[in-house]
Amino acid sequence: MFESIRISLFNLKEKKLFEFFVITVIIISALEIGAKTYDLSETSLLVTKYLDVFITLFFLFEITIRFLSEESKKDFFKSGWNIFDTLVVVISLIPIDESEMALLARLIRIFRVLRMISIIPELRILINSLLQALPRLGYVVLLMFIIFYIYAAVGSYLFQDINPVLWGDIAISMLTLFRVMTFEDWTDIQYETMEIYPMSWIFYMTFIFFTAFAFLNMVIGIVVGVMDEEMHKERLKSEPSMNELQDQIKDIRGQIQILIDRENKS
Structure with missing residues (x-):
């Protein structure tokens, strides 16, 4: 049963549509980070806040699919790009508000744009x-x-x-x-x-x-x-x-x- 689930997740990961959706979310994440450097209204700040939560959860979902679809889980961490993506996703889970590591969390969210490199083979x-x-x-x-x-x-x-x-x-x-x-x-x-x-x-x-x-x-x-x-x-x-x-x-x-x-x- 687990093998059939792994194969299904692997097929999902390999689909061009899924890859395109991941790239789209990364681009939205970059635009959201850039938007926060401007003076925004309260409504816009609320939208960016919920958008940031969605992006963080989606990246967690995406890295989980990539990990579970790997035939050998040890091989997953042999790739430097997978380690980088995992660190970015895990540190992005740090709450920004009222936290001593808020600055670190904000900086790591900026590095989420670099995930474009790990997704696109040519890069x-x-x-x-x-x-x-x-x-x-x-x-x-x-x-x-x-x-x-x-x-x-x-x-x-x-x-x-x-x-x-x-x-x-x-x-x-x-x-x-x-x-x-x-x-x-x-x-x-x-x-x-x-x-x-x-x-x-x-x-x-x-x-x-x-x-x-x-x-x-x-x-x-x-x-x-x-x-x-x-x-x-x-x-x-x-x-x-x-x-x-x-x-x-x-x-x-x-x-x-x-x-x-x-x-x-x-």
Whole structure:
């Protein structure tokens, strides 16, 4: 009996209509959170209060269905997304009014919007790709920091007297270089130093080449490469394995043999 209930819940979870309804509730939850940042009337506040109760209960209902439909309950918590969804739902049950943890409960309700990622597979692939790329990006970030540090030291020594606000010390110089890298009015900084050092444009051009062009392309290349790997893994999961194909072939051969035997008997 329990197995039939589990199969029914699994079929319900896999239906596109149910998935669409969950996504709709998540979007409504995001809009409800945004609406609370405005000055609302008492009627609107009452509506958002009941809406919040409905959303919380629905998420509890949805996570319960996902848990009960799992064939192995231990496997449910092997997924980081399931653990995240469970924590968000459980902490959302904390009463907001007259509670010492009211602020925590409100903050967790904001994170309910992130459940959109766990529901939509394409978004999960994007996030997993970014997480998988972090170790590789660490070396790029370290190399970029070295370049920043060298150029900040040179800029502080050369341009400190020109504008101490931008080049007063190495820390401020690094912030100025970040502004240059993001092209935030960087030409004003360049023309100011070029009045004293006409060849200082070389300093800015080489720094922009290393950071904005070279390193940015390296980051994009790493993320795209990891994303291709994750998509390949997802395709392998959806495709049957060699053993499964062999079992299917055996089943087909067995059915064919049964049909042949029936024909020979007749």
